[in-house]
Amino acid sequence: MKKLITTAILICACALTIASAYGQDSGDRLTVNFSDPSRPGLVKLNLLNGSVSVKAYTGKEVIIESQARNRGNRDQTRDGLRRIDTTARGLVIEEENNVISISSRSPNDGGNIEIQVPVKTNLNLRSNNGGNTTVEGVEGELEITNMNSSVRLINVAGSVVAHSTNGSVNVTLREITANKPLSFTSMNGSVDVTLPATTKANLKLRADNGGVYSDFDVQLKPTTPTVDDRRTQQGRLRIEMEKTITGTINGGGPDIEMRSFNGTIYLRKAK
Secondary structure, three states: OOEEEEEOHHHHOOEOOOOHHHOOOEOOEEEEOOOOOOOOOEEEEEEEEEEEEEEEEOOOOEEEEEEEOOOOOOOOEEOOEEOOOOOOOOEEEEEEOOEEEEEEOOOOOEEEEEEEEEOEOEEEEEEEEOOOEEEEOOEEEEEEEEOOOOEEEEEEEEEEEEEEOOOOEEEEEEEEOOOOOEEEEEOOOOEEEEEOOOOOEEEEEEEOOOOEEEOOOOEEOOOOOEEEEOHHHOOOEEEEOOOOEEEEEOOOOOEEEEEEOOOOEEEEEOO
């Protein structure tokens, strides 16, 4: 049966009593179990405003801590009444079929979320405004998007799809999953990725308005133009040369794409 926990403003004022499947927590800290902790679960997060930090730890539960952002200078008194604020924020947390979903109740619910997960956990994180997204030590299928801030993945393992529209993407991988593609892209920021020195991969690197740098021995492949010849139909001939750099490292392997429109690309070899 679908399990639903709603953390609202009132949780700041009282302790929560949660079903035994979740243990007991209070304030802005909740512990949620996966339906089947014997296999990797998925944590999905969709945050409108605020920063996200996810760290791996040795436990089996998912621990979620949240804190509202300081909303700036507001009137502390009005009509002789004192303002009462809360450090809690409104979240909706659901668990079903080994998937824990976390979302904001309102666009005005902004703040910081810190999550602890088992080392082997799949992540699907999406945030829009207000802070960076950081993941540390997690192993799994990681899909991370931050629209207006940076993405930082530290000492992660598995397969990664990471994107920022208006921020940098900085990733350190300790191990990659064979036969799984990886993608690291930014529209308006640098893309900086560190891979194990023995990584075997096929590369597609493109920086439209920046440079590409690497200390790997990249075996470049010739660029193949795209040809569209419609002259036999009274049309025109069009030949387009791609700016994408293609090549291999250590003989080739899974596909790795790195792309930035307005930024620099760095592909580093772990020391």
